[in-house]
Amino acid sequence: MPWLKHTPFRHGIHPPEHKEDTAHLAIKQFPFAPLLIVPFSQHIGKPAIPVVKAHDEVIRGQLLAKADGYMSVPIHAPASGVVRKIGMVSSITGAMVSGLYLEPFPASTQEVLEGKPCPLDASKEQIITAIQNAGIAGLGGAAFPTHVKLNIPEGEQVDTILINGIECEPYLTTDHRVMLEQTRDVFTGIRYLLKATGAERAIIGVEANKPDAALKLKENIPNGLPAIVEVLNVKYPQGAEKMLIKTLLNREVPAGAHSVEIGVVGVNVATAAEIGRLLPHGRGIQERVITVGGAAVNQKGNYRIPIGTPLRFILDTVGVTGALNEVFLGGPMMGQSAPSLDIPITKGTSGVIAFTDGKLMTRRCYHCIHCGRCVEACPMLLNPSQLGLLAKKQHYEVMADEYQLKECFECGACSFVCPSHIPLVQYFRIAKAQLKKAQLKSVQAA
Amino acid sequence: MSNKTLQIHSSPHISNGASVDVIMRNVVYALFPVVVFSIYAFGLAAFFTIIFAVLACLLTEHLLCRWSKQTTTVNDWSVAITGIIYGLTLPPGLPLWMTVVGGVLAVSLGKFIFGGLGCNPFNPALVGRAFLQAAFPTAMTSWMAPFASDRFTTIPTSTLALPLFSPTYDSLSSATPLAAMKFSQQSSETVDLLLGLTSGSLGETCSVLILLGGLYLIVRNMMNWRIPAGIFIAVILLSAVFHFIDPVRFPNVVFMLFTGGLMLGAMFMATDMVASPITNVGCFIYGLLIGALVVVIRLWSGMPEGVMYAILFANAVSPHIDRYFQPTPFGHQG
Numbered sequence: 001m002p003w004l005k006h007t008p009f010r011h012g013i014h015p016p017e018h019k020e021d022t023a024h025l026a027i028k029q030f031p032f033a034p035l036l037i038v039p040f041s042q043h044i045g046k047p048a049i050p051v052v053k054a055h056d057e058v059i060r061g062q063l064l065a066k067a068d069g070y071m072s073v074p075i076h077a078p079a080s081g082v083v084r085k086i087g088m089v090s091s092i093t094g095a096m097v098s099g100l101y102l103e104p105f106p107a108s109t110q111e112v113l114e115g116k117p118c119p120l121d122a123s124k125e126q127i128i129t130a131i132q133n134a135g136i137a138g139l140g141g142a143a144f145p146t147h148v149k150l151n152i153p154e155g156e157q158v159d160t161i162l163i164n165g166i167e168c169e170p171y172l173t174t175d176h177r178v179m180l181e182q183t184r185d186v187f188t189g190i191r192y193l194l195k196a197t198g199a200e201r202a203i204i205g206v207e208a209n210k211p212d213a214a215l216k217l218k219e220n221i222p223n224g225l226p227a228i229v230e231v232l233n234v235k236y237p238q239g240a241e242k243m244l245i246k247t248l249l250n251r252e253v254p255a256g257a258h259s260v261e262i263g264v265v266g267v268n269v270a271t272a273a274e275i276g277r278l279l280p281h282g283r284g285i286q287e288r289v290i291t292v293g294g295a296a297v298n299q300k301g302n303y304r305i306p307i308g309t310p311l312r313f314i315l316d317t318v319g320v321t322g323a324l325n326e327v328f329l330g331g332p333m334m335g336q337s338a339p340s341l342d343i344p345i346t347k348g349t350s351g352v353i354a355f356t357d358g359k360l361m362t363r364r365c366y367h368c369i370h371c372g373r374c375v376e377a378c379p380m381l382l383n384p385s386q387l388g389l390l391a392k393k394q395h396y397e398v399m400a401d402e403y404q405l406k407e408c409f410e411c412g413a414c415s416f417v418c419p420s421h422i423p424l425v426q427y428f429r430i431a432k433a434q435l436k437k438a439q440l441k442s443v444q445a446a
Numbered sequence: 447m448s449n450k451t452l453q454i455h456s457s458p459h460i461s462n463g464a465s466v467d468v469i470m471r472n473v474v475y476a477l478f479p480v481v482v483f484s485i486y487a488f489g490l491a492a493f494f495t496i497i498f499a500v501l502a503c504l505l506t507e508h509l510l511c512r513w514s515k516q517t518t519t520v521n522d523w524s525v526a527i528t529g530i531i532y533g534l535t536l537p538p539g540l541p542l543w544m545t546v547v548g549g550v551l552a553v554s555l556g557k558f559i560f561g562g563l564g565c566n567p568f569n570p571a572l573v574g575r576a577f578l579q580a581a582f583p584t585a586m587t588s589w590m591a592p593f594a595s596d597r598f599t600t601i602p603t604s605t606l607a608l609p610l611f612s613p614t615y616d617s618l619s620s621a622t623p624l625a626a627m628k629f630s631q632q633s634s635e636t637v638d639l640l641l642g643l644t645s646g647s648l649g650e651t652c653s654v655l656i657l658l659g660g661l662y663l664i665v666r667n668m669m670n671w672r673i674p675a676g677i678f679i680a681v682i683l684l685s686a687v688f689h690f691i692d693p694v695r696f697p698n699v700v701f702m703l704f705t706g707g708l709m710l711g712a713m714f715m716a717t718d719m720v721a722s723p724i725t726n727v728g729c730f731i732y733g734l735l736i737g738a739l740v741v742v743i744r745l746w747s748g749m750p751e752g753v754m755y756a757i758l759f760a761n762a763v764s765p766h767i768d769r770y771f772q773p774t775p776f777g778h779q780g
Contacts, residue, residue: 013462015462016460242777252776252777252779253777254777254778255775255776255777255778256777257777325452325453326452326453327452328459332458332459332460333457333458333460334457334458335457336457337452337453337454337459338454339454340452341452363461363465366522366563367561367562367564369466369469369564369719369720370564370720370722370723370724371719371724372719372725372729373667375725375773376726380775380777381773381774381776383725383773386768386772403772404778407776407777412457415458415461416458416460416461417464418461418464419464419468419469421461423455423456425456425457425458426455429456
């Protein structure tokens with residue numbers, strides 16, 4: 001029984017899951033939009049450098065932009081078509097970023113350009129390079145370049161690869177479907193990951209609300225592959241790497257350290273599946289699985305959508321009832337509000353959730369009443385109440401120095417439970433931005 | 447698809463729907479049986495005292511908000527709690543004008559000058575009561591016997607005393623169990639204490655109903671149970687030790703638990719979220735502190751009862767408790 005086996009991480013919350021709308025729906029291929037918007041930076045790190053020119057004809061899977069150094073990944077053509085323009089494109093933050101517009105040929109097919117396959121018995125370095133060349137950045141949402149994570153620093157030893165199939169965000173069911181439908185890809189991916197890191201074993205963590213996925217994985221573990229599947233009690237934010245490591249291995253990542261330092265590398269299950277799907281063919285990422293859901297959407301489901309598809313095309317295709325009021329990318333706990341429908345989905349987009357009745361903005365905000373619910377919710381064991389009061393007074397240094405603001409990864413648990421409706425996470429984001437600004441200033445002054 | 451403007455806000459985009467006014471309203475629900483019993487036991491005197499206490503608090507808050515050009519905060523229900531609790535701590539038969547004075551001071555000096563809900567360092571209801579205790583000690587310690595036969599037909603003359611005049615009492619006053627113990631070493635029946643058949647402040651007599659109200663709030667996660675737990679543990683341990691040392695001078699544990707304002711204080715006053723610590727450890731220590739102070743004041747001071755001062759003192763210490771018992775962040779152990 002899973003609830004006896006693992007001591008879960010402390011605190012956390014249980015938001016309504018809303019997964020029943022799409023969890024049972026198989027992944028469907030999405031059509032090509034008439035115009036795709038492909039930003040050159042879809043990952044944390046340096047933007048890729050374009051290698052095509054305007055009016056160039058490209059084939060699906062062809063390299064559009066190459067990695068700019070180690071902390072960068074390349075971008076591949078999501079469809080066969082013509083590059084219309086290279087320049088600035090709109091992004092989720094509202095800022096314009098560099099990218100290109102690609103107009104797919106009307107007859108563009110799902111066929112993808114084959115590259116140089118990376119065999120399973122390739123060397124460590126070859127696999128890591130192949131993963132970078134495939135343009136893979138964490139598909140769970142953070143979009144951190146995966147090859148950087150897998151390159152174990154000198155002197156560190158990794159014993160375990162954690163495959164993160166938790167998917168604790170409400171509404172999202174992409175990892176769930178990937179585990180069910182791409183089981184083989186997941187295990188192929190794990191083979192590459194074990195080889196690349198030198199880890200002895202892989203543990204796939206799945207929450208108990210996806211019993212079919214856990215069973216499918218358990219039944220299909222290839223002979224001789226040192227992988228196990230662990231079913232965990234549902235609790236948000238268990239999908240956060242630090243929380244998952246704590247629950248599964250009872251190891252605590254020390255403050256300011258990386259999981260590598262305690263012998264663990266965590267990889268999202270969709271990322272693992274993508275590695276297993278792409279590397280044997282030497283391909284790059286051209287599409288990803290996304291849950292399109294929320295009360296406003298007619299044909300909710302899990303779709304394999306080409307990178308760069310604009311939200312407007314996605315929502316037009318699935319149909320929307322009523323006037324859209326709120327659209328966000330990712331889950332409702334950590335996802336970002338879309339400022340307009342003319343922005344593309346990128347490698348880090350796990351969900352497109354649309355509502356016609358956003359009510360959060362109109363709620364009355366009370367003063368903190370010290371109820372302590374945020375303190376009991378914070379998985380990082382911080383004091384959000386105190387941090388919020390300090391943020392209001394703009395005591396950002398105190399927040400950082402005495403109340404460990406930097407440990408906050410903005411999971412949203414505190415804001416979710418706050419009966420005073422204080423936008424705590426927003427306060428913390430502002431505080432972090434201000435601290436960064438001040439730090440930059442002092443560096444420049446020195 | 448229409449092109450309505452999209453809302454943009456910082457994540458999270460959902461909430462569990464909890465709200466301050468809902469919490470506060472539920473505290474009022476939890477207090478309701480206590481209020482009903484109080485009126486049943488003390489009749490019209492209790493009815494008018496509680497009505498005047500609540501109205502004084504509500505009006506003060508409303509007018510102060512108007513005066514300082516803010517939207518009124520009366521509808522967050524917190525001032526209603528202050529009014530009810532304040533009313534419940536008063537002795538039956540207290541002149542209504544004193545009730546009003548205390549209520550005005552409770553909200554203005556206890557809450558509003560600090561910035562309103564969320565900013566008050568002390569429980570406002572107790573600030574009002576503490577003022578009355580200091581200003582009108584005789585009136586605040588004159589007790590009526592409960593269940594007088596004419597309680598629903600006549601209002602005590604003391605209740606209707608003219609403003610600024612001292613009340614005259616028409617019935618013989620009856621000592622509270624704590625006073626009887628302190629000044630004449632008389633104990634009371636435990637059953638009477640549980641069911642509220644003794645004299646005392648309006649809302650403090652019926653321990654059973656108070657406990658039920660508290661239980662309701664604990665079950666609904668609207669009260670930190672560690673506070674009353676801490677109080678009870680400290681009271682039980684300390685009074686057990688002293689009763690063991692000198693059973694004649696020091697009352698037993700059950701008597702200490704169910705007399706005076708301990709139940710009402712532990713369940714509804716010490717647990718005021720604003721004036722108590724935020725962490726669970728802090729809450730427990732805060733509870734222990736209150737319990738210890740209650741025992742010390744009751745057994746050694748000149749007053750028979752000490753719950754009010756114990757809570758006010760612990761309120762003052764609460765921010766310091768919070769400072770020392772901050773949670774240790776993840777990854778910072780060892």
